[in-house]
Amino acid sequence: MTSPKPAGDSQSISSKKVSDLEGHFGDFGGRFVPEALIAALDELAVAHESAKSDPIFQAELAQLHKSYSGRPSIITEAKRFAESAGNVRIFLKREDLNHTGSHKINNVLGQALLAKRMGKQRIIAETGAGQHGVASATAAALLGLECIVYMGELDTQRQELNVARMKMLGATVIPVTQGSRTLKDAINEAMRDWVTNVSTTHYLLGTVAGPHPFPQMVRDFQKIIGEEARTQIKELTGRLPDAVLACVGGGSNAIGIFHAFINDKDVRLIGLEAGGKGIETGEHAASISGGSKGVLHGARTYVLQDEDGQTKESHSISAGLDYPGVGPEHAYLKDIGRAEYLPINDDQAMYAFSLLCKTEGIIPAIETAHALAGALQIGNELAKTKGTDSIILINLSGRGDKDVNTAAEYFGFSKSSSK
Amino acid sequence: MNQNRWLGDLFTKTKSENRAALIGYLPAGFPNKSDSIDYIKAMIAGGVDAIEVGFPYSDPVMDGPVIQQASEISLQNKVKADDVLRLQSEVAKVNVPAIVMSYWNPIERYGVAEFLELMQKNHGAAVITPDLTIDESSEWISQCRKFDINSIFVVAPNTSDARLEQVTKLCTGFIYAASIMGVTGTRTVVSNQAQQLVNRIRKFSELPVAVGLGVSNRDQAREVAKYADGVIVGSAFVKLILENSNKEQAIAKVEQLAKELSEGVRNAR
Structure with missing residues (x-):
């Protein structure tokens, strides 16, 4: 493997150039999986490549985006929220307004169409917060596919509402009782299912992690967020933003909004990781800020691991960010210095969550609240360094309906709350 | 320096006896750090020819639920690479080929060269890496050759012929x-896919082929030993240990199972 090229000429850091046929992003990515999955991964990579250049497939997907998800999603300027962020201009890319309430629908529609294209009638998915599970169940219902969702038992308790939604949509939800009973264990169990049923089954992975071609493919299905937003913000403001912010768990909404800006060297790309109770406490889910290079779930990336290479349990108030790894393309963007990654702890996220509710009338997902908290920091910084006409674009990746119980308990609104 | 002849010698011997080799698996530190070796010795006493030490x-x-549970117990016992290597060394000392079975990340974290150097020092035979694809293995292969570990x-x-040719090489x-x-x-x-796979492998390689996954009793071992050079048994041993909290009973049952499997591989052809 050659070392990644530095950010020099205009095209040098497009991800397409650095990712080779085996799916590497610099030293990251690749495939670390049982041999039994190689044929399916190859099949998927070929299907994805051919679908990319197939106008019929692309038209079908575009039609679903338009008439089913409600794309393009709008951009909202958050003026009252911005008062706490140095009074810079803040724009929200409203992925929360998509059908099913988050960016996850973009990926599942693409992959479910691919599954049909490959003749696979059964899809399996993992879910943490439940958003990807709900989106998968939705796409399966729409396209007439069988859907099995693996969900950590702990998460099924934290996200009861989404479990019910998946069931209503006709999916089978299997609580995973192994290990830490969260997202990582749900992925393990989904991979075991896939190894066993690979000839009939497509694994509809929900984020830009996992073995090649998942990180590239999921990015390709999510990059519409940034493509739309780049055009929209130029129309609205006449220029590109100074910074683009998104929360990062596995990293699909972040890659989705970052990708169109990667070659715009003056646009800072900032990923906000879940700092949990603080990086220093060890109880967090910030794989880049507080992890190290390793292999997890089929790819080389940044991982939360102990000195023996055992995966550590992650902690976050947000189930959707509660994952001890991150997509390999983020690891690469971090290492070449193209993107910055900062931790936001639970309390900072919940403060920003509350602020957006009260200043803009938008209840965000707690995942997204990490990006909002980042905007409060970056906004104040930009106001000082570049002035109040600085522009921040935030991916408002999901709505907070699913988090009402968690938030009510956090703020002491619920009867059962002891606070 | 002595060449690593453990597996070569084993399969020469089993071939001369017109039978398949029996390979038994146990995770290191299961059911606890001090007792693992006793269960392994019971396997050997019952007729197991080579030991896979799980990292x-x-x-x-x-891994399915049985080995997952055992691995969790091992990790609760704070098993580290050094414990795996120590157990591997104890197996070699009783003159039985010691193979380590490990997912990739713990080896990479320990250091590929460091791990293999210690295995060589401990007279280890081989490492099985179930999630390392050949596409990611160039450094691993060169270090394995350097330290003479298989x-x-x-x-x-479902591995294609083209891919079988590359992997078996x-x-x-x-x-x-x-x-x-x-x-x-x-x-x-035991599915009939196994025999078809072994036949396809033979087109590309003259190396011995050992069949694993799902073999748990004498009849299955006999069935597989008809066409394979080795039969690998893991979960069935682990299950006996999980089900029998009394150590003496568990050891007796492990040895009994090893005996039955050993009869299976010896009466197949």
Whole structure:
């Protein structure tokens, strides 16, 4: 493997150039999986490549985006929220307004169409917060596919509402009782299912992690967020933003909004990781800020691991960010210095969550609240360094309906709350 | 320096006896750090020819519930690479080929060269890496050759001929053929996919082929030993230890199972 090229000429850091046929992003990515999955991964990579250049497939997907998800999603300027962020201009890319309430629908529609294209009638998915599970169940219902969702038992308790939604949509939800009973264990169990049923089954992975071609493919299905937003913000403001912010768990909404800006060297790309109770406490889910290079779930990336290479349990108030790894393309963007990654702890996220509710009338997902908290920091910084006409674009990746119980308990609104 | 002849000698011997080799698996530090070796000795006493020492891992995607549970117990016992290597060394000391089975991340974290150097020092035979694809293995292969430790990859019934040719070329010692599409665990029937896979492997390689996944009793061992050079049994041993909290009873049952499996591989042809 050659070392990644530095950010020099205009095209040098497009991800397409650095990712080779085996799916590497610099030293990251690749495939670390049982041999039994190689044929399916190859099949998927070929299907994805051919679908990319197939106008019929692309038209079908575009039609679903338009008439089913409600794309393009709008951009909202958050003026009252911005008062706490140095009074810079803040724009929200409203992925929360998509059908099913988050960016996850973009990926599942693409992959479910691919599954049909490959003749696979059964899809399996993992879910943490439940958003990807709900989106998968939705796409399966729409396209007439069988859907099995693996969900950590702990998460099924934290996200009861989404479990019910998946069931209503006709999916089978299997609580995973192994290990830490969260997202990582749900992925393990989904991979075991896939190894066993690979000839009939497509694994509809929900984020830009996992073995090649998942990180590239999921990015390709999510990059519409940034493509739309780049055009929209130029129309609205006449220029590109100074910074683009998104929360990062596995990293699909972040890659989705970052990708169109990667070659715009003056646009800072900032990923906000879940700092949990603080990086220093060890109880967090910030794989880049507080992890190290390793292999997890089929790819080389940044991982939360102990000195023996055992995966550590992650902690976050947000189930959707509660994952001890991150997509390999983020690891690469971090290492070449193209993107910055900062931790936001639970309390900072919940403060920003509350602020957006009260200043803009938008209840965000707690995942997204990490990006909002980042905007409060970056906004104040930009106001000082570049002035109040600085522009921040935030991916408002999901709505907070699913988090009402968690938030009510956090703020002491619920009867059962002891606070 | 002595050349690593463990597996070569084993398969020469079993071939001369017109039978398959019996390979038994146990995770290091299971059911606890001090007792692992006693169970392994019971396997050997019952007729197991080579031992796979499992390196427990937090995310074992190739393993079914039984080995997952054992791995969790091992990790609760704070098993580290050094414990795995110590157990491997104890197996070599009783003159039985010691193979380590490990997911990739713990080895990479320990250091590929460091791990293999210690294995060589401990007279280890081989390492099986179930989630290391050959595409990511160039450094691993060169270090395995340098330290004279056999590199064993796992192939599956759906592995294409083109891919079989590539994977088997990088195997030394033997080739691990997964009998079915799926994870480790006991099953009532060994699928007929196994024999087809072994036949396909023979087109590309003269190395011995050992079949694993799902073999748990004498009849299954006999069935597989008709066409394979080795029979690998893991979950069935682990299950006996999980089900019998009394150590003496568990050891007796492990030895009894090893005896039955050993009869299976000896009466197949």
